[in-house]
Amino acid sequence: MDGIRSIRAKSGTNLGGASAHNRRIMIDALRVNGALSRADLARATGLTPQAVSNIIEELARDGLVRSQASVRKGRGQPATPYQLVPEGAFAIGLQIDRHVTRTVIVNLVGDVLVQMEAKLPPGGPAQGVVVILDLIRKARNALTAQAPEAEKRLVGLGVAMPGPFGINTLYDDPWMMTAWQNFPLMDRIAEGTGLEAALQNDAAAAATAERLLGAAHGLDHAICIYFGYGLGAGLILNGELYGGAHANAGEIGMILALVPGDGPDVEPLEHYASMAALCKLLDFDPSEPELFAMITDAILRGGPKLEQWMDSVAERLRRTVQILESIFDPQTIILCGGAPRVLIDRLVEKVEPLLPSIAERSRRYPEARLQAGLADPWSAALGAAAEPIARTFDPRFSAILKTV
Amino acid sequence: MDGIRSIRAKSGTNLGGASAHNRRIMIDALRVNGALSRADLARATGLTPQAVSNIIEELARDGLVRSQASVRKGRGQPATPYQLVPEGAFAIGLQIDRHVTRTVIVNLVGDVLVQMEAKLPPGGPAQGVVVILDLIRKARNALTAQAPEAEKRLVGLGVAMPGPFGINTLYDDPWMMTAWQNFPLMDRIAEGTGLEAALQNDAAAAATAERLLGAAHGLDHAICIYFGYGLGAGLILNGELYGGAHANAGEIGMILALVPGDGPDVEPLEHYASMAALCKLLDFDPSEPELFAMITDAILRGGPKLEQWMDSVAERLRRTVQILESIFDPQTIILCGGAPRVLIDRLVEKVEPLLPSIAERSRRYPEARLQAGLADPWSAALGAAAEPIARTFDPRFSAILKTV
DNA sequence: ACTAATAAGTCAAGCGAATTGATTTAATAA
DNA sequence: TTATTAAATCAATTCGCTTGACTTATTAGT
Numbered sequence: 001m002d003g004i005r006s007i008r009a010k011s012g013t014n015l016g017g018a019s020a021h022n023r024r025i026m027i028d029a030l031r032v033n034g035a036l037s038r039a040d041l042a043r044a045t046g047l048t049p050q051a052v053s054n055i056i057e058e059l060a061r062d063g064l065v066r067s068q069a070s071v072r073k074g075r076g077q078p079a080t081p082y083q084l085v086p087e088g089a090f091a092i093g094l095q096i097d098r099h100v101t102r103t104v105i106v107n108l109v110g111d112v113l114v115q116m117e118a119k120l121p122p123g124g125p126a127q128g129v130v131v132i133l134d135l136i137r138k139a140r141n142a143l144t145a146q147a148p149e150a151e152k153r154l155v156g157l158g159v160a161m162p163g164p165f166g167i168n169t170l171y172d173d174p175w176m177m178t179a180w181q182n183f184p185l186m187d188r189i190a191e192g193t194g195l196e197a198a199l200q201n202d203a204a205a206a207a208t209a210e211r212l213l214g215a216a217h218g219l220d221h222a223i224c225i226y227f228g229y230g231l232g233a234g235l236i237l238n239g240e241l242y243g244g245a246h247a248n249a250g251e252i253g254m255i256l257a258l259v260p261g262d263g264p265d266v267e268p269l270e271h272y273a274s275m276a277a278l279c280k281l282l283d284f285d286p287s288e289p290e291l292f293a294m295i296t297d298a299i300l301r302g303g304p305k306l307e308q309w310m311d312s313v314a315e316r317l318r319r320t321v322q323i324l325e326s327i328f329d330p331q332t333i334i335l336c337g338g339a340p341r342v343l344i345d346r347l348v349e350k351v352e353p354l355l356p357s358i359a360e361r362s363r364r365y366p367e368a369r370l371q372a373g374l375a376d377p378w379s380a381a382l383g384a385a386a387e388p389i390a391r392t393f394d395p396r397f398s399a400i401l402k403t404v
Numbered sequence: 405m406d407g408i409r410s411i412r413a414k415s416g417t418n419l420g421g422a423s424a425h426n427r428r429i430m431i432d433a434l435r436v437n438g439a440l441s442r443a444d445l446a447r448a449t450g451l452t453p454q455a456v457s458n459i460i461e462e463l464a465r466d467g468l469v470r471s472q473a474s475v476r477k478g479r480g481q482p483a484t485p486y487q488l489v490p491e492g493a494f495a496i497g498l499q500i501d502r503h504v505t506r507t508v509i510v511n512l513v514g515d516v517l518v519q520m521e522a523k524l525p526p527g528g529p530a531q532g533v534v535v536i537l538d539l540i541r542k543a544r545n546a547l548t549a550q551a552p553e554a555e556k557r558l559v560g561l562g563v564a565m566p567g568p569f570g571i572n573t574l575y576d577d578p579w580m581m582t583a584w585q586n587f588p589l590m591d592r593i594a595e596g597t598g599l600e601a602a603l604q605n606d607a608a609a610a611a612t613a614e615r616l617l618g619a620a621h622g623l624d625h626a627i628c629i630y631f632g633y634g635l636g637a638g639l640i641l642n643g644e645l646y647g648g649a650h651a652n653a654g655e656i657g658m659i660l661a662l663v664p665g666d667g668p669d670v671e672p673l674e675h676y677a678s679m680a681a682l683c684k685l686l687d688f689d690p691s692e693p694e695l696f697a698m699i700t701d702a703i704l705r706g707g708p709k710l711e712q713w714m715d716s717v718a719e720r721l722r723r724t725v726q727i728l729e730s731i732f733d734p735q736t737i738i739l740c741g742g743a744p745r746v747l748i749d750r751l752v753e754k755v756e757p758l759l760p761s762i763a764e765r766s767r768r769y770p771e772a773r774l775q776a777g778l779a780d781p782w783s784a785a786l787g788a789a790a791e792p793i794a795r796t797f798d799p800r801f802s803a804i805l806k807t808v
Numbered sequence: 809a810c811t812a813a814t815a816a817g818t819c820a821a822g823c824g825a826a827t828t829g830a831t832t833t834a835a836t837a838a
Numbered sequence: 839t840t841a842t843t844a845a846a847t848c849a850a851t852t853c854g855c856t857t858g859a860c861t862t863a864t865t866a867g868t
Contacts (some may be wrong), residue, residue: 007440008622009433009448010643012426012455014826015854022416022854029413036411039816044413051416051818051855068492070863076815077863164733164762173505218412221649233731237648239414242641244733245625248762254730256723258662266664319660323727326659327637329568329648355660358568358652418855419825426825443845453846455826474834480844481834 019055021046026055027064027393030084031109032218039081056082063153064088064108081214084108087132089148089392090143090155092195093137094383095202095378096120096180097338099287100231101132102381103139105150108389110213113150114142115378118289125183133192156196158386159189160380163201164248198387202226202395203250204241205383206336207234209239212386214336215373221330224373225252225317227337227344228380229286230269233324241390252320259315269320273313275339281309292377296340310343314350321351321370325359336373344375423459430459430516431468431797434488435513436622439472441483451499460486467557468492468512481545484723488512493796494547494554494560496540496599496787499606499782500524500584501742502633503691506785507543508556512793514617517554518546519782522602523691529587536747537596545587560792563593566634567605568652602791605778606630606656608645610740610778611638615645616790618740619777628777630722631748633690635674637728656724663719673724677717679743685713696781714747718754725755725774729763732793740777742774748779 017116025045030036033044038056042049065082072078083238089108094103097120105114112334118135120128136157151244165181190197203226204282210216210224220239226232231253243249253270271277275295279286298306322334335348351370354360359369374382429449434440437448442460446453454625463469469486476482493512498507501524522539525531540561547554571583594601604612607630612627614620624643630636635657639646647653657674677682678697683690688698702710725737739752755774758764764772778786 007433007444007448008436009445012429012430012449012451012826013422014455015422015824015852016826018419018422025414025416029411032412037816040411041413043409044411047416047418048856050819050857051418053817054854068814070788072864074815075813075863075865077817077861079816096612116448167762167765177630222622237641237646244641245735246733246762246765248733249731251730251733252760253763255727257727258664258666258723260662260668260670261664262662264664270745321661323659323661324731326655327639327653327728329650329652329655329732331649340857356660358571358650361571419823419853420855441845452827454828454848457846458825474845476835479834479836479842481832481846483845632834656853698862 020038022051022055022197023059025391026052026059027084027089028171030065030082031212031393033080035083037081039079044066047119049346062088067317068142086111087147087150089153090387091155091156091385091388092193093160093162093205093381093383093387094126094132094136094157094189095175095186095338095381095384096132097162097380101128101134101135102378104378104381105139106132106382106385106389107150108393110389112270112378112388113146113384114139114267115249116142119289124179125185128180129183129185129188129192132189136189136193138269154195155392156180156190156198157193158205158384158387159186159199160202160205160384161199163203164246164251164254165199165201166246166248189332192308193400198389198391200241200247200384200387201232201234201250202230202338202380202383203230203234204243204247205234205380205387206338207236208385208386209379209383210234210334210336210373211236212390215332215334215371219331219367221328223324223328223330223333224334225272225320225324227335227339227347229275229338231274234383235328236330237328240394252324255320257316257323259312259318260318269316273316277313281305287342292340296342299340299342301345304404310346310350314347317347318351318355322355322357325357329358332367334373335370336378336379338380339375341375344372348372351366410522418460424426426455426459427463428797430456430463431488434469434486435616435797439485439487439500441485443483444485466492468699474537491551491554491557493557493559493793494551495789495792496557496597497564497609497785497791498536498540498561498593499564499609499742499788500532500536500589500785501566501606501783505532505539506782507539508789509547509781510544510726510786510789510793511554512797513780514786514790514793516782516786517550518543520546521695529589529764532584533587533589533596534699536593540593540597556627558599559796560602561593561597562609562788562791563590563601563603564606564788565603566632567607567636567654568650568658569603569605570650570652580753581692600792604645604651605636606634606637606742606784606787607631607636608647609784609791610742611640611787612645612790612794613783614638614740614777615640616736616796619736619738619775623735624773625732626736626738627728627734628738628740629724629728629730630784631678631739631751633679633742633744635678638787639732640734641732654729659724661718661720661723661727663723666739669727673720677720681717682713682747685709696744698744703744703746703750714750714754718751721751722759726761727760729761729773733762736771737774738777739774740779740783742781742784743779745779748776753778 042052068080068081070080086107086109102117182356206226216222222236224234233250233252446456469516472485474482474484489513506521606712609650610630626640628638637654637656
C-alpha cells in the first residue's frame with residue numbers, strides 16, 4: 001500500500017481524445033436528429049464548419065455516414081444532409097433470463113436482423129454457456145447469410161442479466177441466479193466469440209433500448225421501469241445510463257415500500273409487481289414458451305382475480321412513481337419490459353391518476369409523467385445489443401474517459 | 405419552429421478544451437490526494453510527464469499550486485510534491501433560509517475566512533435582497549481587511565435556497581418560499597455584487613460541501629440526506645452533483661413514503677422528519693436566534709416526547725435509506741444538515757440497525773452504509789461557497805461542456 | 809434579366825498543447 | 839566506485855482544430 005500508492009484522479013486528454021470525442025458527437029447528433037448537413041452539425045456542436053467537414057469526410061470513408069440528395073431551403077447554396085448508414089455497424093445482444101436465453105443482432109440504427117432463442121438447461125451456467133455460445137454461433141451464421149459483409153463490422157456483444165450483481169443472496173431467493181453470477185460468464189463468452197463483451201442488468205439494457213429507439217429517444221433524464229420476470233429500473237441521467245457504485249443502481253425490485261394496509265413484514269416490491277408474481281397468481285409455469293400469449297389471453301378475458309392483482313400492482317407502482325419523480329426529477333418515467341403489451345398498457349392506465357409530486361408543473365415537456373415503452377420478450381436483448389453500439393459511438397465513452 | 409430548427413447535440417471540443425480539462429484534472433487530483441509530485445500526477449492522469457510539467461508550471465505561475473520540500477523515497481531523484489495554494493482562490497457562499505440569511509467566504513481548500521448572518525425581514529424578497537446585498541458587502545470588507553489581495557481572486561458566488569424550484573405551490577405550504585422563487589433574485593445578486601452567481605437547493609449545496617471537505621471527500625457515489633428546516637438529498641453520482649431535469653432532483657422531503665401504521669393520507673416526508681417538524685413539536689419559534697442551542701439542550705435533557713419523535717423519524721429515515729440504497733447503489737449515505745450535531749448523531753444511531761438492502765455486501769468500502777456528515781447551521785452556506793470553486797476548477801465543467 | 813445578398817462548403821496556412829525520444833540530475837543498491 | 843532507478847527537462851515533431859480568404863449555388867430585389 002506504499003510502493004503503489006493508490007492515487008485517485010481522472011484521466012487527462014489530448015488531441016486524439018478530443019478528436020474521438022468529436023467523432024462520437026457527430027454520430028450521436030445524427031442518431032438523435034436524423035439527417036443533418038455539415039453546416040447544421042457545425043452550429044449544433046460549436047465546431048467550425050471546416051472541422052465538421054473533415055470529420056464527416058472521415059466517417060463517410062469509414063462507411064458510417066452517407067450523403068442524401070441536397071435540399072434547397074431558401075437563399076444560399078443548398079445543403080447536403082448526411083445520415084447514418086444502417087449497415088455501418090452491427091452488434092449482438094444477449095439476454096440470459098431464468099429459463100431462456102435470447103439473442104438479437106441489430107445494425108447501427110437499431111433494426112433487428114437476426115432474432116433467436118433457446119431454452120436454458122436446468123444444469124446451471126456450466127451447461128448454459130454451451131447453449132449460449134451455440135446460439136450466438138447460429139445467429140452469426142444467419143447474419144452472414146443475409147449480409148456477408150456484416151461480420152466484419154460487428155462492434156461487440158452486450159449481455160443482459162437480472163441483477164443485483166455481487167450480492168451474496170440477500171434474501172434466500174431462487175430468482176437471483178446466484179450460480180450464474182459466480183461463474184466466469186463474461187470471460188467465457190468473450191473467449192468463445194472473440195468479441196468485446198459487456199454485462200448489465202436487464203433493466204439497464206431496456207433503458208438503453210428506450211433511449212436509442214424507444215420512448216426515451218433524445219431525452220437526457222428518464223427513468224425506465226422494467227417490468228419483466230423481476231422488477232428493476234434503468235436510469236438515464238444527463239443522457240447517460242447510471243450504474244451506481246457496483247452496477248446495481250435501479251434495483252427498485254428490492255425496495256421495501258409500503259402501500260396503505262401493509263405491515264412491517266412487507267416484502268420486496270418485485271414480490272408483488274412482476275411477471276413472476278403474476279405467474280404464481282395464475283399458476284402458470286414461467287418456463288412455458290407460450291407464456292406471453294397465455295398472459296395476454298388471461299388479461300383480455302379479465303376476471304376479478306386478475307383485475308384485483310393489477311389494481312394492487314398499480315397502487316404500488318403509483319407510489320413508486322411518486323418516489324422516483326421526487327428523487328430524480330426526470331423528464332418522464334417509462335413503463336416498459338419483458339411483458340405483454342396489454343399488461344404494460346393496462347398498468348399505465350391503472351396507475352393514473354398519479355400522486356401529486358414535483359413533476360406536476362404547469363409547463364411540462366410534451367412527455368407525459370408516465371408513459372408506456374417497448375414491451376415484448378425481446379426488449380432486454382435489444383437493449384443489450386444497443387449497449388456495444390452506444391459504447392462504440394456515444395460521446396459519453398469519450399475523451400474524458402480514455403486517452404487514445 | 406422551422407427557421408431555427410432545434411437540433412439536439414452535445415458540444416464538440418478542441419485543443420483549448422482538452423487543455424482546460426487537464427488543468428482541472430490536476431487541481432482535482434491535488435484536492436483529493438493532497439500533495440503530489442509531477443511524476444505522480446503523470447501516472448495518475450495518464451498524461452506524459454512533460455505535459456504535466458508544463459501544466460503545473462502554468463498553475464504555479466497563476467498562484468494556484470506551490471511546491472513543497474522534495475522528498476526522498478528510495479532510489480532515484482527525489483520528488484518535489486506540489487500542493488494547492490489555499491489563498492489561490494476565494495468564493496462567497498450565501499444561504500437564504502426562511503428566517504435568516506448566512507454568508508461565508510472560503511478559500512481554495514475550504515477554510516472559512518468570513519462568516520456573517522442577518523435576520524431576513526418579513527417583507528419578502530424585495531426587502532430581503534437589500535439585506536442580502538448589504539451582508540455580502542460587509543463580508544467582503546471583512547475579507548479585504550484580513551487578506552488585502554483576496555478580493556481580486558474571488559471566483560464567484562453560490563446561493564443555496566430551499567427547493568423545489570419552478571413548482572407552482574404543490575401543497576399549500578408556507579415552507580416553499582414561493583415569493584422568493586418568482587423574484588429575479590439571481591440577477592439582482594449578480595448585478596449587485598459584480599460576481600458570477602449560481603443557484604442550487606440547500607441539499608445540493610450541503611452535498612458539495614461534503615464532497616469537498618466532508619465525509620464524501622473523494623467519493624464518486626454518495627447520497628447526502630440534508631436534515632435542515634426542510635428535508636432534501638444531494639446526489640453525488642459519478643463524482644458529480646446530479647440536478648435532474650429542473651434542478652429539483654433529491655427532493656426526498658416530498659416523497660409520500662409510508663411506515664407501518666400509516667394510512668393513505670400520509671403526508672410528505674419532511675412534515676415528519678425536519679427541523680420544522682421538531683419546532684412544531686417543541687413549540688419553538690424557528691426564527692429564534694438561539695434555536696440550535698435550545699434544541700441541543702432539549703435533546704440532552706431528553707424526555708419521552710422527544711425520544712418518541714426521534715424514534716419515529718429514525719423509522720422513516722431507515723426506510724428512506726433502504727429506498728435510496730436500492731435505487732442508487734451508492735458507496736455510502738451521509739446524514740448531514742443545518743441541524744445540531746447531537747440531533748444528527750442521535751438519529752444516525754437510532755436508524756441502526758438498517759434494513760436489508762443491496763448495500764449489504766460482504767466486502768464493503770471502508771465507508772459505513774450510513775454515517776454522519778457536517779452538521780451545523782453554516783453547512784448550506786459552506787456548500788454554496790464550494791460551488792463556484794467546483795465550477796471553476798472541477799473537471800466536470802470541462803472540455804466536453806464548453807469549447808474554449 | 810441582372811445584381812445583391814445569403815448560405816454551404818472548401819482551400820491553405822498557422823496554431824498550440826500533447827507526444828516522442830534523448831538528456832540531465834539526484835538519489836540508492838551493489 | 840559503479841550500476842540502477844526515478845524525477846524532471848529539452849528540443850523536435852505531430853496532428854486536429856481554427857482562421858481567413860475563396861468558391862459555389864441558390865433566392866430576393868430591382
